[in-house]
Amino acid sequence: MSRSLSAPRWGSSVALAGVLALALTALAAVGLASQASAAFTTGKCAGDDIAGNGASFARDAQNFIFQPGFKDSYCGDTPFSGSQAPVITYTADGSGAGRAAMMVRTPGGSRFGGSDEPPSALDIQKMNTGVGSGGDPAADADPTDNGVIHVIPAAVGAVAPLVNFPNACDVNDLPAAAKTPEQDLDIDSVPDDVVRVRFTKAQFEGIWAQDSGSQNWDQVFPDLAAHCSNVPIIRVVRFDESGTTYAFKDELSAIDPAEGWLTTYSFGANQTKEWPGATYGERHSGFDDCPNLTTPDPNDYLNGPGIQDNAIDHLTSGCSNGNGALVTKLIGTDGSVGYSDISTARTASPSLTITPEANDNDTYWTQLPDGTEPTPVFREPTSDPNGFRSDGNKGANCGAAVFHNGTGGDPLPSTLQSWSNVSGVNSPGAYGICTITYGLVFDDNADVWGSSAAEESKARTVKDYWENIVSSPTQNALPAKDYSPLPADILTISRAGVDAVDWNKGPGTGGDGGGGGDNTPPPADNGGGSTPPPPPSNRFSLPRKSISSKTGGATVSVKLPGPGKLELLGTAKVGKKKIKVGRVLLIANKAGTFDLTLKPSAAAKKVLRKKGKLKVSLELTFTPNGGTASSSTSSLTLKLKKQHGGRRR
Numbered sequence: 001m002s003r004s005l006s007a008p009r010w011g012s013s014v015a016l017a018g019v020l021a022l023a024l025t026a027l028a029a030v031g032l033a034s035q036a037s038a039a040f041t042t043g044k045c046a047g048d049d050i051a052g053n054g055a056s057f058a059r060d061a062q063n064f065i066f067q068p069g070f071k072d073s074y075c076g077d078t079p080f081s082g083s084q085a086p087v088i089t090y091t092a093d094g095s096g097a098g099r100a101a102m103m104v105r106t107p108g109g110s111r112f113g114g115s116d117e118p119p120s121a122l123d124i125q126k127m128n129t130g131v132g133s134g135g136d137p138a139a140d141a142d143p144t145d146n147g148v149i150h151v152i153p154a155a156v157g158a159v160a161p162l163v164n165f166p167n168a169c170d171v172n173d174l175p176a177a178a179k180t181p182e183q184d185l186d187i188d189s190v191p192d193d194v195v196r197v198r199f200t201k202a203q204f205e206g207i208w209a210q211d212s213g214s215q216n217w218d219q220v221f222p223d224l225a226a227h228c229s230n231v232p233i234i235r236v237v238r239f240d241e242s243g244t245t246y247a248f249k250d251e252l253s254a255i256d257p258a259e260g261w262l263t264t265y266s267f268g269a270n271q272t273k274e275w276p277g278a279t280y281g282e283r284h285s286g287f288d289d290c291p292n293l294t295t296p297d298p299n300d301y302l303n304g305p306g307i308q309d310n311a312i313d314h315l316t317s318g319c320s321n322g323n324g325a326l327v328t329k330l331i332g333t334d335g336s337v338g339y340s341d342i343s344t345a346r347t348a349s350p351s352l353t354i355t356p357e358a359n360d361n362d363t364y365w366t367q368l369p370d371g372t373e374p375t376p377v378f379r380e381p382t383s384d385p386n387g388f389r390s391d392g393n394k395g396a397n398c399g400a401a402v403f404h405n406g407t408g409g410d411p412l413p414s415t416l417q418s419w420s421n422v423s424g425v426n427s428p429g430a431y432g433i434c435t436i437t438y439g440l441v442f443d444d445n446a447d448v449w450g451s452s453a454a455e456e457s458k459a460r461t462v463k464d465y466w467e468n469i470v471s472s473p474t475q476n477a478l479p480a481k482d483y484s485p486l487p488a489d490i491l492t493i494s495r496a497g498v499d500a501v502d503w504n505k506g507p508g509t510g511g512d513g514g515g516g517g518d519n520t521p522p523p524a525d526n527g528g529g530s531t532p533p534p535p536p537s538n539r540f541s542l543p544r545k546s547i548s549s550k551t552g553g554a555t556v557s558v559k560l561p562g563p564g565k566l567e568l569l570g571t572a573k574v575g576k577k578k579i580k581v582g583r584v585l586l587i588a589n590k591a592g593t594f595d596l597t598l599k600p601s602a603a604a605k606k607v608l609r610k611k612g613k614l615k616v617s618l619e620l621t622f623t624p625n626g627g628t629a630s631s632s633t634s635s636l637t638l639k640l641k642k643q644h645g646g647r648r649r
Contacts, residue, residue, distance in 0.1 A: 039503045040460050045075035045085055047461035048454065053091040054098015054114030056322035057244045058437040060343040060481045061155050062090040062114070066469050069477060074468035086461040090114070094321040096241030096271070102127040102149060102440045103135070105448060111462050113440035114154075116243020117272070118419035124149055127440065130448065147448040150415040150497040152439040154469050156424070156484040158396040159247050159433040160342050160365035160381040161204070162236075162327065162352060163197060166217055166335035167362065169228035171195055178221055180367060180378075183356075183386075194354055194389065196366045197221075198378060202602065204368065205255040207233055207337060210277035215314055217335060232314050236330040236338035237275060239290075239304045240321040245272040247425070247435035248339045254371075254426040257580040258603035273305045278315040281307040290319035327352065331363055340365075342381055342396060342482035353390040364388060368433065371426035373584050374553070374597035379431045383479065395479030398434035401427045402565065402585060403490060409567060409621035409629035412490065415497030416443075428585060436490070441466055441497075446504040459503050466498045537561040538630040540622045543593060545636050552608045552640040554598045556618065562591045564624035570598050570616045572607070579603045581616050581638070600638060608640040 052062075071085035080086070091097075091110075098113035103126045119127065125137035127149040140146065165171060171179060174197060183194040199207070199220070206214035216232055218225040238245045246266060253261035259276070266272050270280045282303055290302040306315035316333065318325025323344040330338040331350065345352040345365055354361045365388055369376030384393035405412050406421040413419050424434040442448050445459035468474055475485040486494060540560050547554045558566060566588060570581035581604040584596045598616075600608060607614050615637045623629040 039505065040456065040463070042457050042460040043078070045078040045080040045464055047086050047459070047464065048457035049087040049089070050111045050458050050461045050465070051089045051091070051109065052112040052114060053093050053101050053110045054440070055095045055116045055243050055437050056092040056324065056344070057095075057116045057157060057341045057435075058114050058154065059090070059092035059322075060347070061157075061437070061478060061483050062088075062092070064481050065477050065483070066465070066474060069471075069474040070465055070468040073473050074464065074471065086464075088461070088465055092322055094238075094240040095243030095246070097321065098440060099123055099127070100133045102442075103130065103133050105130050105145070107449070111445065111449075111458050112466070114437065115440060116435060116437045117246035118422060118436070118438055119149075119151060119440070120420050121418045124151070124418055145448055147445075148416065148443040150439075150441045150443060150501065151413075151417070151419055152415050152441055152466060152470070152497045153419070153436045153486055153490050153494045154439045155437050155475075155478050156396065156398045156401065156434055156486060157341050157343075157437060157482070158381040158398055158431050158484075159244055159251075159339050159435060160345055161199070161368055162330050162338040162340055162345060162365050163363070164330050164334055164336045165197055165362040166228055166231045168231055169217055169224045171197060173223045173226060174221055175223055178223075194356055194361065196354075196364050196388070198367045201255045201369050201376065205252050205259070205602075208235060208252055208276070209256070209259050210314060231335050232311060234310050234333050234336040235275065235315045236326055236333055236336045237305050237315060237317045238272070238323070238326055239317040239319060241271050241273060243435075243437070244323055244339065244341060247433060250423055250435070251368075251425040251433045254583070256602045258601070270305075275305055275315055278306045278313040279308065280305050324348065342387075342394075346394070346482060351390065353392070354388055355390045368431065370428060370430060370432050371585060372428040374599060381431050381433075382482070383484075394482045396434070396482055396484040397431040398424070398484040400430035401434035401487075402430070402587065403436065403487065404565075404567070404585070409565075409623050409631065412493060415493060415500075428587070434484070436486075439466060439469065441501060443501055444503060444505045451504050456503055463498070463501050463503075466501065470494045470498050536564075536624040536627040538564075538622055538624050538627050540566075540620070540630070540632070542620070542632070542634060545634070547636060547639055549639040549641045552600045552605060552638055554616075554636055554638055556596045556598060556620075557593055558596060558620065558622075559593045560588050560591055560622060562624055563589050564622055564627070566594070566596070567621045568596045568598065569619045571619075572604060572614050572616045574607055574614075579607075581614070604638070605640075608638060612640055612642070614638045
């Protein structure tokens with residue numbers, strides 16, 4: 001590939017270079033030298049301007065938290081603070097575009113990427129080899145530009161369900177359980193009328209799956225029929241390949257894994273742009289939905305989700321990338337539902353926050369049930385219960401979210417591995433759709449773009465910028481733009497990955513120290529060879545199991561030796577197909593016996609209604625705090641009685 005040879009911005013003048021060299025020497029003498037490895041000859045914050053692109057979910061974190069923190073705080077102890085700091089330009093054009101940028105590697109293009117959908121192992125190979133998004137890493141034509149990519153967690157955020165409640169419907173017709181408690185926080189005589197529709201998990205997933213009986217507002221909420229019969233629910237989705245969509249479908253998959261949310265509708269030919277009941281293709285079908293304005297041909301249309309009329313497929317999207325286009329489309333589509341990060345929804349014009357005592361509060365984000373079992377709790381996407389209001393506080397309600405690597409209790413990956421199995425949805429005690437936004441950073445830019453002075457200058461800025469992102473001051477500032485800081489264990493992994501990034505390491509050193517391929521800390525110094533303390537016990541037992549033939553569920557009692565994380569996964573074989581019956585996650589703060597309630601999934605309930613019983617395999621995994629995981633298997637048979645009238649509930 002061709003390599004950029006432009007000079008760094010600070011090296012164009014010999015006189016200026018001399019002054020800067022003296023200044024940096026003086027800073028080193030007082031302990032303010034580079035935080036990076038000595039391989040960099042460019043000083044801290046003395047690098048060149050760089051560009052990055054990718055996840056729209058991270059747009060406001062990049063533009064209003066990361067960048068100001070970099071120039072004003074991180075670079076504050078150098079001669080290059082404030083307006084003198086390198087300029088970071090971030091284009092929020094979607095997670096797919098961020099991953100593609102690291103695969104294609106345009107010489108004058110982005111030097112880091114962003115993605116909310118964690119790259120798969122194949123994506124990582126494509127980025128490491130630079131074969132492009134459609135290339136084959138095994139057929140790499142130019143191995144001389146191969147690199148090693150770090151997938152670095154940067155922040156946590158919430159994906160909020162959006163609503164444009166139909167004008168013809170009256171929210172006051174809804175039963176109490178289907179709407180948020182009405183608020184009137186003022187002392188005046190005017191009711192605020194701050195009330196929003198909300199959905200159970202089954203209703204929510206059914207709408208997005210286009211299940212029979214879930215396509216019109218009065219089908220989902222029969223009480224609305226008095227004022228708005230047969231008003232369709234229009235799904236507004238992302239136009240582009242999207243990490244926000246992936247996180248959203250991760251939650252839908254937790255509700256009904258049999259629908260194929262993370263398989264058919266995420267990894268098919270059109271990836272996350274595929275939706276149940278809708279077709280991806282040229283967006284016209286007689287109503288000129290998305291004309292291609294970049295060409296003179298009036299018959300040229302853009303490809304996107306939902307090529308049919310909204311009345312047919314109940315689905316539409318904006319005609320450009322990003323959550324902003326989705327929000328704009330939802331605001332203009334009566335009776336629609338959608339999804340977005342909170343920050344984009346809050347800053348939209350008009351905003352999706354509710355203004356108390358406004359005449360029309362029909363567009364907003366709403367609550368979702370969390371993962372608490374047996375009775376999920378409706379929770380706000382914001383940490384402030386009034387964060388949905390224009391006078392509420394900001395911040396994502398993800399502080400209690402638990403991020404796990406698959407269902408087997410595996411340790412979290414390093415930054416050199418795929419995070420595609422890591423999920424934070426459906427946590428008990430936290431909002432239901434919490435997700436990580438990631439940075440894509442090469443371990444050594446010299447391997448990828450060449451070892452010129454100009455490239456070293458850019459690589460230094462990449463290193464500095466990401467050191468800033470994982471620093472405590474920057475992480476602590478994230479709630480101000482509706483994000484949450486990274487959990488402590490994930491932040492440790494991110495910092496290890498950023499620490500490993502260096503310059504011109506030489507052959508065979510990619511990833512040295514990087515991200516902790518083994519995240520196990522070195523053995524502690526126990527003071528002259530004393531015996532280290534034993535690891536915490538991971539042994540647990542199952543004193544009893546019971547079933548409820550009335551609900552079709554079961555209760556499993558587990559005796560734990562101490563605090564830690566316990567996960568129960570129930571699966572069943574139906575014919576040749578394996579279905580997920582349910583999953584329960586428990587965070588124990590002490591030793592004791594705990595009851596886990598397993599509620600059958602929609603797929604399991606369907607079998608129970610038909611056959612009356614279902615044999616279930618149980619896999620339990622306990623990870624003690626500070627220890628290693630252990631697993632045990634068991635089984636039971638769920639039963640469901642027939643109710644009066646001959647049908648099972």
